[in-house]
Amino acid sequence: MLKRIILILLVFSSSMAFSQNGENTWNTLSKVEIEKRFDETLNFEVDYPTFSEEVKKLNGKTIELKGWMIPLEELQGETYFVLSSLPFANCFFCGGAGPETVAEVFSKGKYRFTEKRITVRGKLEINAEDPMKLMYILHDAEIVD
Incomplete structure (x- = not known):
């Protein structure tokens, strides 16, 4: 039983x-x-974030995020995609997670959709005002190993 709990914790922590x-x-x-x-x-309710000081310190900085591409057919192969910290079935758009678990990604180059977990590096912009955009946006992003 203990081995199973440790394995679950390792799998969960490696997905972050x-x-x-x-x-x-x-x-x-x-x-x-x-x-x-x-x-x-x-004409409907919108989520407006108030960022912690820790998050504000990351604004404008280059960060890395591991996650999964959201399989939006119209966005595949383009320089824009949405990255989720959780697999597709659990992401903000499809499951019970919150808007803090996804980020818009504007990449330097074109990337094909993949179901594998990826690591993306880019400059973070935090968005508290425009409800038509996600609250986390990565600019000049690239997929890294």
Whole structure:
């Protein structure tokens, strides 16, 4: 039983992303409070984040995130995709996870969709104002080993 618990913990922890200095980046990005507010323009409630100081310190910095591409057919093979910290079935769009578990990725080059977990490096932009974008955006990103 103990071996099974250790194996589950190892699998779970290996699915999280780490920055270049070994910090668990998705864990840091989860330090955000979400407030639902009615948006007059969109005519429905929208999630608005309030970022922790730890998250604010990452704004504009180059970070690495490990995760899975969201299989949006119209985005495959382009320079834009969404990265989820969780496999597709559990991601924000499809499961019970929150908006802090996904990031928009604008890459330097074109990448084909893959079902494998990838590591993406890019410059982080935090977004607290535009409800038409995700709250985490990576610019000039590239997939790294």
